[in-house]
Amino acid sequence: MPASAELGPVPDAIARAYDPSRFRADGHRLIDQLADHLAACTSATDDGLPVIPWLAPADMLPRWPADFADQPADDLVDTLTATAAGSIRLHHPRYLGHQVPPPVPGAALADAAAALLNNGMAVYEMGAVATGQELAVVAWMARVLGMPDTAGGLLTSGGSVGNLTALLAARQAAAGFDAWTDGADAGPPLAVLVAATAHYSIARAVRVLGWGAGGAVEVAVDERYRMRADDLTRAHAAAVAAGRRPIAVVASAGSTATGAYDPLPAIADFCAAHGLWLHVDGAHGASAALSAQHRHLVDGIERADSVVWDAHKLLAMPALCTAVLYKDVTRSYQAFAQEASYLFAAEREWWNLGLRTVECTKRMMGTILYASLRAYGVGFFRAYVERVFALGQAFAARVAAAPDFELAASPDANIVVFRYRPEPELGGAALDELQAVIRRRCLEDGRWYFLSTRLGGALWLRTALMNPLTGVRELDGVLDAIRSAAAAVQR
Numbered sequence: 053m054p055a056s057a058e059l060g061p062v063p064d065a066i067a068r069a070y071d072p073s074r075f076r077a078d079g080h081r082l083i084d085q086l087a088d089h090l091a092a093c094t095s096a097t098d099d100g101l102p103v104i105p106w107l108a109p110a111d112m113l114p115r116w117p118a119d120f121a122d123q124p125a126d127d128l129v130d131t132l133t134a135t136a137a138g139s140i141r142l143h144h145p146r147y148l149g150h151q152v153p154p155p156v157p158g159a160a161l162a163d164a165a166a167a168l169l170n171n172g173m174a175v176y177e178m179g180a181v182a183t184g185q186e187l188a189v190v191a192w193m194a195r196v197l198g199m200p201d202t203a204g205g206l207l208t209s210g211g212s213v214g215n216l217t218a219l220l221a222a223r224q225a226a227a228g229f230d231a232w233t234d235g236a237d238a239g240p241p242l243a244v245l246v247a248a249t250a251h252y253s254i255a256r257a258v259r260v261l262g263w264g265a266g267g268a269v270e271v272a273v274d275e276r277y278r279m280r281a282d283d284l285t286r287a288h289a290a291a292v293a294a295g296r297r298p299i300a301v302v303a304s305a306g307s308t309a310t311g312a313y314d315p316l317p318a319i320a321d322f323c324a325a326h327g328l329w330l331h332v333d334g335a336h337g338a339s340a341a342l343s344a345q346h347r348h349l350v351d352g353i354e355r356a357d358s359v360v361w362d363a364h365k366l367l368a369m370p371a372l373c374t375a376v377l378y379k380d381v382t383r384s385y386q387a388f389a390q391e392a393s394y395l396f397a398a399e400r401e402w403w404n405l406g407l408r409t410v411e412c413t414k415r416m417m418g419t420i421l422y423a424s425l426r427a428y429g430v431g432f433f434r435a436y437v438e439r440v441f442a443l444g445q446a447f448a449a450r451v452a453a454a455p456d457f458e459l460a461a462s463p464d465a466n467i468v469v470f471r472y473r474p475e476p477e478l479g480g481a482a483l484d485e486l487q488a489v490i491r492r493r494c495l496e497d498g499r500w501y502f503l504s505t506r507l508g509g510a511l512w513l514r515t516a517l518m519n520p521l522t523g524v525r526e527l528d529g530v531l532d533a534i535r536s537a538a539a540a541v542q543r
């Protein structure tokens with residue numbers, strides 16, 4: 053027998069790596085460490101625990117050397133504990149930062165289970181249970197939005213990919229030619245009508261689709277940064293005058309910078325009158341539909357041809373978990389194929405989800421949301437949305453009442469844009485520079501985490517209040533911290 057045909061026992065390095073008792077022991081230790089991390093975050097009240105242990109990028113690299121040895125060097129749990137220690141703490145009540153939530157802890161456990169099972173899902177056989185769970189959460193999401201019975205969709209890896217997926221389907225439905233098969237230039241140049249306040253993934257998707265910068269025709273916004281539906285007629289005419297065929301309006305619910313909700317009923321009316329596809333980017337704000345108190349913000353979303361909704365934003369899931377929903381689910385088959393929309397459901401391989409997503413192999417993201425919905429109940433998700441929206445209102449009220457602060461716009465959601473303006477005569481570049489210095493100081497100090505953003509040509513401070521454990525103490529405290537930071541630089 054040739055030597056190459058002999059198969060010895062499983063090598064030690066492999067047997068040790070897959071040893072269930074090692075996994076069990078590591079797992080128990082890791083959960084204890086993560087629970088300690090969570091406890092330290094949620095009980096952090098003073099300056100003891102930084103929300104962000106800031107290190108400049110160049111100082112970070114040497115901490116994680118790439119000198120991997122042939123033999124095991126470091127304990128898994130030690131490395132992960134060190135990772136947690138140096139990471140931004142989303143469960144810290146002073147985390148007033150990006151639109152990334154502190155995941156509800158059970159979802160992290162579900163994520164670990166999904167990682168071990170690793171049912172890839174491109175084809176049904178590779179993820180049968182996960183496919184069933186994904187279609188269940190997607191159906192629930194469509195129902196929450198009030199979409200019709202014909203609605204359905206998929207989960208994908210993030211709102212940016214979701215927006216691209218929906219616009220691919222929009223193009224196939226509305227272009228009037230088969231761009232999928234014959235190419236983007238097989239017909240007249242296309243365009244979508246969109247406000248400048250839309251997320252940059254829309255501008256990227258337009259370029260990926262081959263329409264160039266002119267493929268996004270700008271619609272004006274009002275003083276609260278919402279799309280002006282009464283400007284759509286002008287924008288439509290401008291697109292036509294530029295030799296383009298407008299196929300869709302992209303509305304934000306809400307927008308990234310300020311959380312503003314575009315007026316969906318009026319936009320839907322315009323789309324119906326002009327035969328345009330309506331895509332609603334609800335990555336951040338579609339979750340408002342869970343609350344009777346906030347549902348009015350998304351009224352009209354049920355008329356959208358496609359909707360993107362990130363569960364890893366206001367449904368408190370770990371990244372990534374995004375729904376792409378279609379009013380007519382048969383449109384979902386056209387995003388990545390030239391397929392007739394009149395095929396009967398029974399003729400489609402609706403169980404092989406990979407036909408309708410950018411991904412081939414996909415994480416079991418539906419499992420994580422499904423298990424969380426079961427474990428916590430819809431009431432948790434409603435309470436989460438209402439809490440963080442209430443934080444937005446409470447913080448905006450404080451800013452508006454403070455004579456040395458200024459509010460950019462009264463918020464629809466949990467995103468507040470504001471700035472420190474100790475003297476009304478302070479303006480222009482000096483006012484911008486003050487915000488930049490405050491932001492940099494607080495970031496490097498690490499006790500508070502908030503952002504800055506450019507809005508209307510000026511620099512503002514910005515917070516997305518994503519942590520439902522944030523309270524009054526933090527809302528007042530961050531204003532004082534900003535005053536102190538400003539005083540320190542002015543000295």
Ligand SMILES: *Cc1c(COP(=O)(O)O)cnc(C)c1O
Binds near residue numbers: 209253305374
């Ligand atoms: C966050 C966001 C996106 C991008 O979603 P990712 O999941 O980060 O890719 C798109 N649109 C809006 C309105 C967003 O807030």
